[in-house]
Amino acid sequence: MPRTAHSIHGGPQTDARICVVGAGPCGLTTLKNLKAVGIKHIACYDDGDAVGGNWVFRKERQSVFATTHLISSKKLSSFEDYPFPTYFPDFPSQQLMRSYFEDYARHFGLMGDVHLNTHVKFASLLPDGRWMVVVIDSKGEREEVFDYLISKMAFERNYWIKRRGSQRLP
Numbered sequence: 001m002p003r004t005a006h007s008i009h010g011g012p013q014t015d016a017r018i019c020v021v022g023a024g025p026c027g028l029t030t031l032k033n034l035k036a037v038g039i040k041h042i043a044c045y046d047d048g049d050a051v052g053g054n055w056v057f058r059k060e061r062q063s064v065f066a067t068t069h070l071i072s073s074k075k076l077s078s079f080e081d082y083p084f085p086t087y088f089p090d091f092p093s094q095q096l097m098r099s100y101f102e103d104y105a106r107h108f109g110l111m112g113d114v115h116l117n118t119h120v121k122f123a124s125l126l127p128d129g130r131w132m133v134v135v136i137d138s139k140g141e142r143e144e145v146f147d148y149l150i151s152k153m154a155f156e157r158n159y160w161i162k163r164r165g166s167q168r169l170p
């Protein structure tokens, strides 16, 4: 079936609706770059209460410990377009990393498109090539339809997207 949201160059038209799952480092850079090419309708959902993904320490979730530091060096780990502040040590702590991602999101004006405390329950490819995405937030569960779906998360939780049909998260 034809995709309705392609430009003649094969990329998304600026009025395409795009869903980005996860506001960790990858989700934030994706969001920044989509906005930079003029995409206007983006919803970035993250089920945590802050941006930064893995680098947001929470007692109830296993990602980083309170004492975790980056193991990749300062020189190699910051974003090209947003260097670490000079006062960062060679191997920044999780607290510094979290504040770095928050600053990045604010600096590039991303927070208006980030929906925290919003869980993506499942996503399903529709016959017309768009995506039906089921999200859960404080108001309950709802379906949203997007032209594109981008799932940005490093680890185990990206297997719930099915190209046909849908699959619930475990």
Ligand SMILES: Cc1cc2nc3c(=O)[nH]c(=O)nc-3n(C[C@H](O)[C@H](O)[C@H](O)COP(=O)(O)OP(=O)(O)OC[C@H]3O[C@@H](n4cnc5c(N)ncnc54)[C@H](O)[C@@H]3O)c2cc1C
Residues within 6 Å of the ligand: 021, 022, 023, 024, 025, 026, 027, 045, 046, 047, 048, 052, 053, 054, 055, 063, 064, 065, 068, 069, 070, 071, 072, 077, 118, 119, 120, 121, 152, 153, 154, 155, 157
């Ligand atoms: C202990 C540890 C140490 C690490 N050290 C380094 C290091 O030193 N250097 C390095 O470069 N990398 C390191 N990493 C790798 C780390 O994964 C990356 O730095 C980075 O966090 C990956 O970014 P991401 O955006 O892909 O995923 P994540 O940071 O995992 O972010 C994914 C986000 O998506 C959200 N999410 C997931 N599923 C859903 C859903 N269904 N609905 C809504 N939201 C959802 C999550 O809550 C999370 O906020 C380390 C990882 C760990 C675990």
